Amino acid sequence: MSKAKWWVSLTMALTLGAAGCGPQLDQQSSGGQTGGQPASSGAAANATSGGEVFNVGLAISLSGGTAKFGEAVKRAAQMAVDDFNEAGGADGKKAKLIVYDDEAKPEKSVEIVQRLIQQDKVVAFVGPANSGNAKAQIKFAQEAGIPEIIPVATGTAITETYEKEDKNYIFRVAPYDKGQVETILKWVVSDKKLTKIGLLHDTTGYGQGGRADVEAVLKEQYNMSLTAVESFQVNDTNMEAQLAKMRDAQVEVVIFYGLAPEAAQYLKSRQKLDYYPLTVASWAMGDPTVKELVGDLVNKDVYMVQSFTIDQSEESRAFHEKVVARFGDDIFPIASAQGYDCMQLILEAVKKAGTDPKAIRDAIENMDSFKGVTAIGERPFTKEKHEGLTSANMFLATYKDGAIVKP
Amino acid sequence: MLQAIVSGLILGSIYAIIAQGYYITYVTTRTMNFGQGDFLMLGALLGLTSLGAMTSSGMNLIVSILFTLMIVAAAMGLLGWGLERGAIRPLSHLLSVGWILSTVAVSLMIRNIAMLIWGRNVIPFPSPFGSEVYRFGTVGITKHELFVAVGAIIIMACLFFFLNKSLLGKALAAVAYNSEAASLMGINPKRMAVLAFALSSALAGIGGILVGPITNTAFFMGANLGLKAFAAAIIGGLTNPLGILIGGLLLGVIEQVFSLYSSAYKDASAFLLILIVLIFLPQGLLGKKIKEKF
Numbered sequence: 096m097s098k099a100k101w102w103v104s105l106t107m108a109l110t111l112g113a114a115g116c117g118p119q120l121d122q123q124s125s126g127g128q129t130g131g132q133p134a135s136s137g138a139a140a141n142a143t144s145g146g147e148v149f150n151v152g153l154a155i156s157l158s159g160g161t162a163k164f165g166e167a168v169k170r171a172a173q174m175a176v177d178d179f180n181e182a183g184g185a186d187g188k189k190a191k192l193i194v195y196d197d198e199a200k201p202e203k204s205v206e207i208v209q210r211l212i213q214q215d216k217v218v219a220f221v222g223p224a225n226s227g228n229a230k231a232q233i234k235f236a237q238e239a240g241i242p243e244i245i246p247v248a249t250g251t252a253i254t255e256t257y258e259k260e261d262k263n264y265i266f267r268v269a270p271y272d273k274g275q276v277e278t279i280l281k282w283v284v285s286d287k288k289l290t291k292i293g294l295l296h297d298t299t300g301y302g303q304g305g306r307a308d309v310e311a312v313l314k315e316q317y318n319m320s321l322t323a324v325e326s327f328q329v330n331d332t333n334m335e336a337q338l339a340k341m342r343d344a345q346v347e348v349v350i351f352y353g354l355a356p357e358a359a360q361y362l363k364s365r366q367k368l369d370y371y372p373l374t375v376a377s378w379a380m381g382d383p384t385v386k387e388l389v390g391d392l393v394n395k396d397v398y399m400v401q402s403f404t405i406d407q408s409e410e411s412r413a414f415h416e417k418v419v420a421r422f423g424d425d426i427f428p429i430a431s432a433q434g435y436d437c438m439q440l441i442l443e444a445v446k447k448a449g450t451d452p453k454a455i456r457d458a459i460e461n462m463d464s465f466k467g468v469t470a471i472g473e474r475p476f477t478k479e480k481h482e483g484l485t486s487a488n489m490f491l492a493t494y495k496d497g498a499i500v501k502p
Numbered sequence: 503m504l505q506a507i508v509s510g511l512i513l514g515s516i517y518a519i520i521a522q523g524y525y526i527t528y529v530t531t532r533t534m535n536f537g538q539g540d541f542l543m544l545g546a547l548l549g550l551t552s553l554g555a556m557t558s559s560g561m562n563l564i565v566s567i568l569f570t571l572m573i574v575a576a577a578m579g580l581l582g583w584g585l586e587r588g589a590i591r592p593l594s595h596l597l598s599v600g601w602i603l604s605t606v607a608v609s610l611m612i613r614n615i616a617m618l619i620w621g622r623n624v625i626p627f628p629s630p631f632g633s634e635v636y637r638f639g640t641v642g643i644t645k646h647e648l649f650v651a652v653g654a655i656i657i658m659a660c661l662f663f664f665l666n667k668s669l670l671g672k673a674l675a676a677v678a679y680n681s682e683a684a685s686l687m688g689i690n691p692k693r694m695a696v697l698a699f700a701l702s703s704a705l706a707g708i709g710g711i712l713v714g715p716i717t718n719t720a721f722f723m724g725a726n727l728g729l730k731a732f733a734a735a736i737i738g739g740l741t742n743p744l745g746i747l748i749g750g751l752l753l754g755v756i757e758q759v760f761s762l763y764s765s766a767y768k769d770a771s772a773f774l775l776i777l778i779v780l781i782f783l784p785q786g787l788l789g790k791k792i793k794e795k796f
Binding site for chain 2: 157158159162163298325326327328330331332333335336337339340355356359360363366367368369384387388389390392
């Protein structure tokens, strides 16, 4: 019996141990986790004698399917905060970045946003990466009157939710879905004059929303309909069946709406069937994971919506090099750029309006002569428009020798 | 259509390999490792790491593949041993179904530990055979898929030979048939239980190396595959290895063919198949009908 007891206690100990060394999902770090960088803005800010500190938040996925987006945004946000503090802050007030991981789960997202607002008293925050999480958490930002700027999530309706309210606290610097679809269809229908359009989307909210947008825009603006619509599930191992049907329907261009791992499977299936339709995808195709998974297969007729390419301007190249210099690599250039712009907007607003969240919101909405690293405009937002990127400044990019470039 | 069937057969043979793991432990100990999918994930990631290390150190491709298979099989076998000793045997007397939860617990630990070691991203697992595609008429098969198909056949054959012809396999079968009588014949049922778990874990690990380049490798890859393999085992009949092979192939093919018509309901088709099979053949396609006396 004692032996059995020993085993039980060992198992218990192991369980506890494993739980303890589990991924640090709640890290309240600022700097400690930034890729081995010693500079901790929080500590630095606290050390400044007499200087006041205000909190800015980041609630994004650092684990789960969108971890890479989150990590890139985290690095960029940290960089923006550090730049701000080094430049002296706003009236001597330094910023402290508080980061929580939402694990790409809506319920967790709600929890950490409430924590950021109630416990950490952030003046504004950036997040999240997933549209489902955004839908779940914006209510809390809006009700508490804390501005939120979304760096990654692209679901169309998110910024429209509180449009009718007196003050809308939700902003976005990611290419929203409908704008992406408009950009894609403008290129496909107006520029390339293609008529047989196929759509391949995933069965999550992301793909379903994309499908609704594509069908709506195609109907309203071009009075056309899709030749073929196919779907696939997350973690599917191939898309041969769907592609074969596209081929049978003589589709000229495939609009792909899904995330990186499935995009990789799609590209592999194209190769396996030896059928390479022109492919136009949402911005998720620009996820570096795609290229890691399939290598050279990205170079053949693959286009996607982007708001940032490294080669688009001198400033963007400089920004990219700055990220590389600080973190060793730029794991997801477009997400870094969008994350940087989000945090930059908040910090600029603090410089203009102080640390009252309501004043920050007004300052963000009325920001002019803003210089972003993405294709964001100088006056990104107005009372009616809370999208920093619209179909006017999104563009299609393509892979050339494995790098994303403007075609 | 033909392409769908070929892809389905390859996918199905992977399901079948993993599902054999359920069979081995079920017949010997009436327990199963519900974390089989995560053991598979660990096998894939271990395989990826060791294969990468060996090929980059300039070792011959075939040799490094063989070494990888051996390393993974050994490591996973050890883990299976630990699982039986640590999470199944101590619980067998406390609560008769405690092992169900403890295997799930172990699998969750493994998943989290894997996430800490290999990170949270999807990791590319380039096939050691390259990404070249062979074409037979309209059907395209990658070299790796051929390797999977051949590998699956070899593994099944070895397993079949081991279980039916070798002394150890016969001992396993004896324990499965009647463990008390077997222990009177000098077979240690406890040792056999450990062997069964080690074997099933090793199978999952090898399955992981085979699927890695086809699916994406990441710490969360196991859940879905483990479930599908379990479905294959149930469809085929948990007590018949041939049934499991057929169940796996059937599941793979039906999934792929079904997605020709409606890709959105592909996974649903797999589980609908289970319901239909279980309604008409509660013991699975080739499972034995057992009258249990209590």
